[in-house]
């Protein structure tokens with residue numbers, strides 16, 4: 001086990017931003033920390049990267065209870081750059097903390113600039129960089145010392161579709177070499193690069209596991225029913241209907257208790273209802289995600 005987190009909590013004055021979070025990361029595992037705004041993603045990642053002291057809980061990194069910053073690369077959500085520095089100067093500045101010799105550092109800087117596609121801009125001032133270029137530079141900085149764990153806070157949220165694609169592709173390449181924990185509020189980003197997700201809401205883990213398991217989580221069938229008649233009162237009078245969502249006055253998504261779809265259909269016909277649509281809803285990963293988030 002590379003990293004193990006047990007009942008990690010962070011309280012800002014009276015506000016509990018992270019509540020007893022438990023999480024394990026294996027070597028070269030890629031995990032997405034998913035959650036809406038304010039769910040505690042940044043707070044969690046800041047604690048794991050050693051920048052924020054937890055209020056309570058335990059972090060064990062490579063068998064030790066102290067975080068080894070040499071083994072962790074961190075890209076914050078809003079990295080701060082000195083706009084008057086060139087990309088190379090910035091990486092030299094950041095690399096001084098990495099204990100590499102001058103020669104090793106220069107070699108590593110060239111390697112990283114090439115990896116993130118900034119070779120041609122290496123002597124240009126950061127002040128003239130686009131958001132995408134800055135994000136690439138931030139990624140280069142986080143990887144400079146070959147960390148075992150790369151922690152990325154919303155690495156693609158501020159990027160346009162092509163910048164997003166580029167950074168996600170880089171992450172795909174990196175995950176063969178190191179473990180990656182990254183935050184996002186977009187399920188699709190998580191799907192692109194990793195198999196495991198941890199879903200946070202209001203500082204609490206709502207769901208953790210593989211995307212496949214999330215997809216299969218909801219095996220209960222949902223039926224889409226659309227009729228000429230208004231449905232709300234009719235549905236409410238049916239004891240065999242467990243849950244429903246009205247999508248319009250005359251349409252609903254319905255889950256049943258121990259009743260067959262034929263029973264629902266027969267009941268509609270018996271009530272002389274005119275059916276415009278009746279089908280089994282295909283559950284997408286997004287549906288499963290939204291269900292967990294809204295629980």
Ligand SMILES: Nc1ncnc2c1ncn2[C@@H]1O[C@H](COP(=O)(O)OP(=O)(O)OP(=O)(O)O)[C@@H](O)[C@H]1O
Pocket residue numbers: 012015017035036037038039040041042043044185
């Ligand atoms: N320094 C702070 N002082 C007080 N409250 C804070 C502080 N930092 C964060 N919070 C609060 O803690 C909660 C979690 O914030 P956090 O930034 O960790 O969430 P997040 O999931 O990263 O959000 P976002 O997606 O918007 O970046 C929020 O309610 C936020 O307002």
